[in-house]
Amino acid sequence: MFDPPIDLSDLPGYQTVASTRPARTAFLGRCSTKGNQDSRSSIAGQLAEACPLLAPGEAFTAHFWDVESGMLGLNERSQGSADDYARLGVPVPRDGGLRELLERVERGKLDRVVFCRPAVT
Numbered sequence: 248m249f250d251p252p253i254d255l256s257d258l259p260g261y262q263t264v265a266s267t268r269p270a271r272t273a274f275l276g277r278c279s280t281k282g283n284q285d286s287r288s289s290i291a292g293q294l295a296e297a298c299p300l301l302a303p304g305e306a307f308t309a310h311f312w313d314v315e316s317g318m319l320g321l322n323e324r325s326q327g328s329a330d331d332y333a334r335l336g337v338p339v340p341r342d343g344g345l346r347e348l349l350e351r352v353e354r355g356k357l358d359r360v361v362f363c364r365p366a367v368t
Contacts, residue, residue, distance in 0.1 A: 270305060275348055275362040276312035276339070286314045290337045296363040307361075309351070312337070313344035321346065 255261060274297050278289035290312050301307070313325055314335060325344030332341055343351075351357050 270302070270358045271308045271356065272301065272305060273309040273311055273342075273348060273351070273357050273360045274307045274339075275345065275360050276310075277345070278312075278314055280315060284314075286335050287337050290314075290339050293363040294339050297361045300361050309342040309348075309357070310340045311343050311345065311348040312339065312341055321349075 256263075274294055276290045276293040276297075278284045278286050278293075293312075294307075294310070297307075314327070314332070314337075315324060325346040327344075329341075348357075348360065352360070
């Protein structure tokens with residue numbers, strides 16, 4: 248297993264690029280179906296673990312999270328409606344789930360994603 252953060256600087260062709268704009272960093276969280284894990288404390292706890300991984304002065308520009316089985320394929324994820332997720336009462340904003348995050352990455356709207364594993368109970 249790799250310890251976070253993973254250092255890729257020794258890969259062939261690795262280059263750093265100076266940027267004058269702040270990094271667009273997203274949070275990604277996930278917990279098991281609501282019957283197996285408390286989504287409110289799990290997602291909030293993952294966000295709390297992810298925040299120290301940000302650079303000084305940096306903030307998450309988007310929050311993506313799902314409450315579902317980890318065994319689902321990509322096309323089966325993020326199926327709940329906004330109302331379904333609002334009823335869970337998770338105290339973390341939600342810009343979508345994994346599928347929406349990947350769409351935003353494909354459009355070049357994010358620079359990096361921070362993910363913390365959910366606690367296993």
